[in-house]
Structure formats: structure tokens, C-alpha cells
Amino acid sequence: MEEKEEKKISAVVIRRLPRYYRYLGELVENDVQRISSKELSEKMKVTASQIRQDLNNFGGFGQQGYGYNVKYLYDKIGKILGVDEPHNMIVVGAGNIGRAICNYSDFSKRGFVIKGLFDNNPEVAGKEVAGVKVYNSEGIAQFIKDNNIEIVALTLPKVAAKEVANIVVEAGIKAIWNFAPVDLNLPKDVIVENVHLSESLMRLSYAIANQEKH
Amino acid sequence: MEEKEEKKISAVVIRRLPRYYRYLGELVENDVQRISSKELSEKMKVTASQIRQDLNNFGGFGQQGYGYNVKYLYDKIGKILGVDEPHNMIVVGAGNIGRAICNYSDFSKRGFVIKGLFDNNPEVAGKEVAGVKVYNSEGIAQFIKDNNIEIVALTLPKVAAKEVANIVVEAGIKAIWNFAPVDLNLPKDVIVENVHLSESLMRLSYAIANQEKH
DNA sequence: TAGATTGTTAATCGATTAACAATC
DNA sequence: TAGATTGTTAATCGATTAACAATC
Incomplete structure (x- = not known):
């Protein structure tokens, strides 16, 4: 009860995170600055709704009217996955x-x-x-x-x-x-x-x- | 419409089949003749309900009051998985x-x-x-x-x-x-x-x- | 027959999709 | 400000579990 985020993240969401990370990594490599859930959903062949729901389990990483900053989101997911440290x-x-x-x-x-x-x-x-x-x-x-x-x-x-x-x-x-x-x-x-x-x-x-x- | 079994089997069920096959294979090796969904569920740490639901997607392989014949079920699942032929x-x-x-x-x-x-x-x-x-x-x-x-x-x-x-x-x-x-x-x-x-x-x-x- | 356990229906639970108000 | 797109709630869909009648 001490921390606010006590909700358990479901296994299906975790299972999808590394794939998001992979796609975002490729976008970073290609110097893409921003992406909307719609654009990403078309690349990954999932719904934009699912992307937004999944990410919002961990916080609001986007910005209305803009979308997501690719590098920022990539780093955030990396941290969630624990690949930010050896x-x-x-x-x-x-x-x-x-x-x-x-x-x-x-x-x-x-x-x-x-x-x-x-x-x-x-x-x-x-x-x-x-x-x-x-x-x-x-x-x-x-x-x-x-x-x-x-x-x-x-x-x-x-x-x-x-x-x-x-x-x-x-x-x-x-x-x-x-x-x-x-x-x-x-x-x-x-x-x-x-x-x-x-x-x-x-x-x-x-x-x-x-x-x-x- | 020509065949009666037109219902699509869901991916989560398919994903579980090889694991059933593995457990049944071990039972066959240990000369176990029969097993109930309850016993198998305890071994595999899933619910007996799920086992019966999963299997019934492909037909009634068991017998009321008895359970499942291990070798028969093993062969049936092998056939479903396509490992009965090279x-x-x-x-x-x-x-x-x-x-x-x-x-x-x-x-x-x-x-x-x-x-x-x-x-x-x-x-x-x-x-x-x-x-x-x-x-x-x-x-x-x-x-x-x-x-x-x-x-x-x-x-x-x-x-x-x-x-x-x-x-x-x-x-x-x-x-x-x-x-x-x-x-x-x-x-x-x-x-x-x-x-x-x-x-x-x-x-x-x-x-x-x-x-x-x- | 009585006991056991399936096959299957119904109830619950969770995940996905749709919709839209909030807001950049 | 107007347009775009998120974050989030509500609606739908599907999967799991519970329950029990059928039946061996």
C-alpha cells in the first residue's frame, strides 16, 4: 500500500514488450524522431489501441497531438525490461x-x-x-x-x-x-x-x- | 460447409498441445496405462477443466468414469501435431x-x-x-x-x-x-x-x- | 448398481478493441 | 486556434474456470 503502482502487469503484455523494443530500436537506428501509435501499429501489425494500452501500464510516455518520442520510449522500455544495466x-x-x-x-x-x-x-x-x-x-x-x-x-x-x-x-x-x-x-x-x-x-x-x- | 469440424482452434490451445504431448510421452515411457484429467492437471499444474476443454476441441478422447488411455491419447495428439509422419x-x-x-x-x-x-x-x-x-x-x-x-x-x-x-x-x-x-x-x-x-x-x-x- | 470422471454448458474472468474527452 | 493523437473509459470478445448431467 506504500507505492501507488501495485497493479500486476499481465504476462501477455510483458511478452509483447521486447518486440516493441526491437521495432523502436530499428527506428532509433534510422534516426526517426517521433512515431504515433497508429504508424507503429501499421508497421507491427497490431492495433494502435493495444499499443497505447500496453504502454500505459507503465506510464504516459506519449504526448497528445504528437505521438511518442522514439528515443525516449526506447530507453523507457529498455529500463522496464531491465536491459539498461548489465x-x-x-x-x-x-x-x-x-x-x-x-x-x-x-x-x-x-x-x-x-x-x-x-x-x-x-x-x-x-x-x-x-x-x-x-x-x-x-x-x-x-x-x-x-x-x-x-x-x-x-x-x-x-x-x-x-x-x-x-x-x-x-x-x-x-x-x-x-x-x-x-x-x-x-x-x-x-x-x-x-x-x-x-x-x-x-x-x-x-x-x-x-x-x-x- | 462440407465438413462438420470448421471451428478454428485458438492459438493458445495449440501452444499447449506440445506440452501435453511431452507429459503423455513420459507417462508412456513409464508404462502408465490410464490417467484422469485431475491427475494430469496436478502433474502439469493447470486445471483439469482446461485439459478437458482443450482436448475436446479435437474430439472425445476419454471415457466417463475411467479417464484417458495414455497411449491412445499420446498417439492422437501426435497425429494432431503432425508428428505421426516425417x-x-x-x-x-x-x-x-x-x-x-x-x-x-x-x-x-x-x-x-x-x-x-x-x-x-x-x-x-x-x-x-x-x-x-x-x-x-x-x-x-x-x-x-x-x-x-x-x-x-x-x-x-x-x-x-x-x-x-x-x-x-x-x-x-x-x-x-x-x-x-x-x-x-x-x-x-x-x-x-x-x-x-x-x-x-x-x-x-x-x-x-x-x-x-x- | 454405485462411483468415478468425462463432455459440455454456464458463469466468470481477463484481454482486446472501440470510442472519445482531454490536451498538446 | 484547429488538428492530431494520446490516455482512459466503456463495449466487445475470447479464454478460463466451475458446475453438473451424461455415461462408462
């Missing part, structure tokens, strides 16, 4: 997906700093992937504490992912980016964001099987 | 994500057969990744026609992804699995399933920034 992360599992994450420079551009890549395989420990050092998994808990790690990406088979999830949560981690095809059952103050590629591919396959029916 | 696919872009997809055996288990990996880099052409041959991108259109390819996975930077999308659609492709951080604007009979990792990571970052507020 987040230290580690990746556990040095397979292709783990290495892909280490290689993907877009993440570091957004402030996600990969401090280490962990793997059980003694052959990879000591090497480097895209400038990220590879460590043996034994040291994970200590490394998390020593390096102020916030996010752990799990790019492991499902059984190993469950095990490592428990270890890192024990070490104080509150945010897991899970690529294993499993639902991690963790304390409810731990945030899990799943990337289930198999499920994505099956949705595509569903759509193929049903596209004839319009 | 789908030929190619991957364009031999970076880490492209190679990860080629390596990930779960997809082939589900009938997604990767027939080739394409890349512009002449150094990789002719090699193999997890048994998948790497070809030069020039031959994509012909390869699609010759090999009965249904799905193209795009694991390329965004400008290249847009270009290749146009080429493969021109060659008759109706289903694209897009990993590039861009919205492909294609004819509306072309299905695009996006995997936007940056957006996923930003949702995690949003949740971190806002977790203190319960």
Missing part, C-alpha cells in the same frame, strides 16, 4: 546451443555478460569459446558467489538440467534460462524462462498439417 | 545454432529429417555436421524441389534471413522456422514460427527487475 550470467553445457549463446554478440550488446561456460567433459575445460572461458562443472556454486552471477542458462540434457538447476538455486540463483525439454520444479521465487525448441517445431508441424483448412 | 527440412546457416539443430537428435526422433545444411561460406561446403551434408547456398531452390523439403530453418543474421526467406518461398516452401531477430513479411499462406532468443532473455531480465515486487 546482468552477469553463466552457461552450463558446452554443446552447440551453449556455444551458440556464447557466440551470439547481440546478448552482450544488451548487457548480458557471459562470465563462464561450464561443462562436465574434462576435454573442454580450460579452453575458450568466443572469449568465454570453459570451466569444469564442479566449481559452479563457488563461481556464482564469487562473480555476482544473476542468470544461469541451462543447455544440457533434461536429467542433468534438473540436477544443475538444484545446485545453482542452492547457490542463490533466482533466474534460469532453461533450454532442456523439461519443466523445472523450483521454489516459486526462482524465475524460469523456458526455450523449448521441440515444442516450437511441433507448433510449426501442426500448422503445416492444418493449413489446407484455411 | 517432415523433410533443411537448415540455412551453419553457425552454432544451425549446427545445434543438426545435432539435436530429438527432432529426428519426432520425424523431422534434416536433409541438408546450407551456408555461403565456401570453407564449410562439402563437410558434414552430425551426418548432415553441408552445401553451398546457391543450390537451395533446386534442392528444395528435388528433395521434397517442407520446412526451412533460418539460422542466419537478419538481413540474410530475409533474403533467403524470399528465395525459399519462391521455391514453394510454406513453413519457415525463423531464428533471426526479425519479422519476416511473407505471403499469408506461408507459416512462420519464430524463435526469438533475445526476446526470451529480455522477458527473464524483466522478471528479475520486477521480482522484488512479489
